Structures are given as C-alpha cells and as structure tokens.
Amino acid sequence: MSQAMKDFLRERNIHEVECVIADMTGIARGKILPKDLFLSEGEMRLPKSVLLNTVNGEQPNNLPYVGATDPDMICVPDLATLRQVPWAAENVALVIHDCQNFDGTPVGLSPRAVLRKVLRMYEDRGWQPDVAPEMEFYLVARSSNPHEPLAPPLGRSGKPESGRQSYSIDAVNDFDPFFLELSTFCKQHDLGVETLIHEAGAGQMEINFTHGEALELADRVFLFKRAVRETALRHGIFATFMAKPMETEPGSAMHIHQSVLDTTSGQNIFSRLDGDASDLFFNYIAGLEKYLAPAMLLFAPHVNSYRRLSRFMSAPTNVHWGYDNRTCGIRVPNSAPVNRRVENRVPGVDVNPYLAMAATLACGYLGMTQGLKPSAPTSGSAEHVHDQLPRNLEDAIVRLRECKPLSEMLGELFVQAFCEVKELEFATYSRVISSWEREHLMLLV
Numbered sequence: 001m002s003q004a005m006k007d008f009l010r011e012r013n014i015h016e017v018e019c020v021i022a023d024m025t026g027i028a029r030g031k032i033l034p035k036d037l038f039l040s041e042g043e044m045r046l047p048k049s050v051l052l053n054t055v056n057g058e059q060p061n062n063l064p065y066v067g068a069t070d071p072d073m074i075c076v077p078d079l080a081t082l083r084q085v086p087w088a089a090e091n092v093a094l095v096i097h098d099c100q101n102f103d104g105t106p107v108g109l110s111p112r113a114v115l116r117k118v119l120r121m122y123e124d125r126g127w128q129p130d131v132a133p134e135m136e137f138y139l140v141a142r143s144s145n146p147h148e149p150l151a152p153p154l155g156r157s158g159k160p161e162s163g164r165q166s167y168s169i170d171a172v173n174d175f176d177p178f179f180l181e182l183s184t185f186c187k188q189h190d191l192g193v194e195t196l197i198h199e200a201g202a203g204q205m206e207i208n209f210t211h212g213e214a215l216e217l218a219d220r221v222f223l224f225k226r227a228v229r230e231t232a233l234r235h236g237i238f239a240t241f242m243a244k245p246m247e248t249e250p251g252s253a254m255h256i257h258q259s260v261l262d263t264t265s266g267q268n269i270f271s272r273l274d275g276d277a278s279d280l281f282f283n284y285i286a287g288l289e290k291y292l293a294p295a296m297l298l299f300a301p302h303v304n305s306y307r308r309l310s311r312f313m314s315a316p317t318n319v320h321w322g323y324d325n326r327t328c329g330i331r332v333p334n335s336a337p338v339n340r341r342v343e344n345r346v347p348g349v350d351v352n353p354y355l356a357m358a359a360t361l362a363c364g365y366l367g368m369t370q371g372l373k374p375s376a377p378t379s380g381s382a383e384h385v386h387d388q389l390p391r392n393l394e395d396a397i398v399r400l401r402e403c404k405p406l407s408e409m410l411g412e413l414f415v416q417a418f419c420e421v422k423e424l425e426f427a428t429y430s431r432v433i434s435s436w437e438r439e440h441l442m443l444l445v
Helices: 003-011 035-041 048-052 111-124 169-173 176-188 214-234 279-291 353-369 393-401 404-410 412-430 435-441
Strands: 016-022 028-034 044-047 072-077 092-100 127-141 193-198 204-209 237-240 254-262 321-323 330-332 342-344
Touching (some): 003 035, 016 035, 016 072, 016 111, 028 044, 044 048, 092 111, 111 127, 111 214, 127 214, 127 353, 169 176, 169 193, 176 193, 176 214, 204 214, 214 237, 214 353, 279 321, 279 330, 279 342, 279 353, 393 404, 404 412
Parallel strands (some): 016 092, 321 330
Antiparallel strands (some): 016 028, 044 072, 072 092, 127 237, 193 204, 254 342, 330 342
16 A cells, blocks of 8 residues: 555545545446555455446356356556545545456456556557547436436426527526536546537537546546536536436437557647648548457447437448548548547447447557558538447347457457346346337237
8 A cells, every 4th residue: 555545545534535446347347445444455356257247237247257166356446546435425536457367467358457458558658548538418306216207407497498499508507506516526536627518419418528548547537436426416406427318318428539649759649740641640530440340349339329320310320531520420520730649439438438438549559550451531510320330239249249350349258248247237238118119019010
C-alpha cells in the first residue's frame, strides 16, 4: 500500500473503501472494506468467475476459463483511480483494481486487462492513443414495472417533454437541480466532464469528456455511469444507458473520438509536418472499415443494442467514412492538423467502456500495422447503406469468433469467454414472450 494512498485516506477521514472491478458487462463488482482492513490487506481477492457474469447474473460453464476449482484472483488497487465518493452519507473512497493471477500476470478475462494489452501494443510501436468519448443517456420517470414502456420524467415545469428538443437550453434547464448536483459530483469525482447538451430524444442528454489517455478515459466513463444513476435517484427519477430505451425515440451512443500521438515527440501521427493527413491516418481509417463489423459484439453487446442501429435514426448501419459526415459509421471531424482525429459512431452507450476502447483501438492498430488502404470518402448520405454491420447479437457473436486478428489482439481466451457470456444472455432473452407476440399472434394465427 503506497504512502500516497494512506495519506489520501487519512487526510479525508475516510471510513470505508469501495474496492471495485468491472466485469465483462461493465458492472461494478467488488467489496466494501473498512479503511483499516483495506490498509492492512493491501489487496482484494475475488473468484475469477465473477468476471463471467451475464447482465442477469448467470454464468456459462467456467471450466475452460477459470479451471475446475473456481480459484481466486488477486485484485490490486490502482492509486491513479482513488477517489472520494461524493454522494455517500459518510466519508467513503473508491478505487478501481487490476485483476492478477497469483504469479503476478494479468487475468486475461478482465476488461481492464484487455485494454491494457492493446495499449501495450501501441506502446511497443512508440504510439499513444488519445481518445474522447461522447455519452448519450436518457432521463426517465421512475417505474417499477418492466412491462410498461419508459416515459420522460417531469421537470421543473411539471410537464414531461412531448417533443424532441435537440440542443435546447430550456429543456436542459428544466432539470437544473439534477444537472447542478451531477456537475458537482463529477468535479469532486475527478471525471473531467466538459460539455452538456440536450440530444434529439425526449429526455435524452449528452455529456462530452475532455480527451486523454484511453485507460483513464475508460475509468472515467465507468465511474460516470454510476454517478449519473446515483444522482438521478436522489432527484426521484431514473437515468438509463440502454442503447434504445424507447421505441419511438432515437437510441443512445458512445461516440469515440480517437487520434494517436508519437510518444517521443508528442506529435499527432495522423498529420504530417506540412499539415496534410499522413498515411497512418488513412491506414487507421481502413482498419476501422475492415474490422468494425467483426468487432461489433464489443460495440453492441446486448440484444437491445441492435434496436438503436436503425436507418434515419441518427445511428450508423454502415462502415463508410467521410469528412464531417454524420451518416457514416466513421466520421472525420473538421479540425486543425494538430487535432486531426477519427470518430467511431458505431458503439452504443451500453458498452463496457474498457472493451469498446480496446476494440476500436485494435481495429485502428490493425489498419496501421497491416498497411490497409481505405475506400474513397463518402460525400453524400450513407443512410441507404444498411447491410455492412451485424444486425443482431447472434450474427455479431459469429463474426467475432471468426476474426483471428482481433482474437490475437484482445486475447483468444477472452474472446471465447465473452462470446459464451453473450450466447447465454441471448438464450435467456429468447425464452421471453414479448407483448408484441401476445398482441399480434395470440388470437390471429
């Protein structure tokens, strides 16, 4: 246990420490320890199988992934993630842990370890990714009945939003108490939130993050989701990061802006010294074009994810690229050469941020190291292209399993395990009889 961590806990009079890891779904798992026990132990032990939970709490056969004895792993706190929990009634700290085997090697099933693995490959080339996520989410009225459709909440006006209010200041101000407290919590939690806007859907918001190193941003997104949900509960509403929570409203994305820096000079390798785009920039785009579809399971990990990916609903169904073209899955924003970057518009906000970051960076890396060449940029609308990405969870599982380059980058054991977790989720979902089936089939077929 480092002295800096001890000083942090002492100076803030911390009573308890939330020791967390992210499982494959992105759910926070771990233990809450009294401060003295946390300091004396210095680490946390959890079963490796905790990483394999489905979103509904089941697990596939663990034997191929953790062994027959369901062994423990060592979870080591990362000092860089130590924060105070701003909404806790007492002085509580939180720290994200790295998962290790007893010999000190990373547990390859851990999403944080998967991202670290990809980042090491960049580091070996003298590169450092620089990323900035944009996160959309919905505020919805509280409901305890999952069979009822979600609805926008009541704001200060006492009325729910009845229409779409893209970029409306007044619509955001209707939830001022919520956003003022969320802003305070984000600042206290060191989340680096930059911009707030109202998105297209009723009750749909977007938060942008300051750009930075990929692992740090994944940590911030992981913590931000919890901060939003906690703040919403304090204001009598729900916040949801479902990709498509309401059938008549647009879905929610996590767009990822990404560039790559030279670790020696700090220069953006996507731009040449004369300011023109570099070969590596186009290689990176080509990598996204080729590998986004096989990586789709990491960008759309749930059955609901594919409801978002619908034509004419501001969500891409293609892997075309274009300059400042939001109809493409891959967008190049207008920018100065120093800020030249690529925006991956495919991921939904329901992703595990560690895995989404790892996957998009893996696609770009493969493009650069394989010297891939992109197609011509799309100058018009790409809305008519709707057959380039998997259309459901089953197809995405097959595509990821068949892609050897991605398996090698992310870890073959991880890919096999992740696909099994998602297969189990799909099997559980498939047993559910929907209200649509009852309404249209019960008495008519």
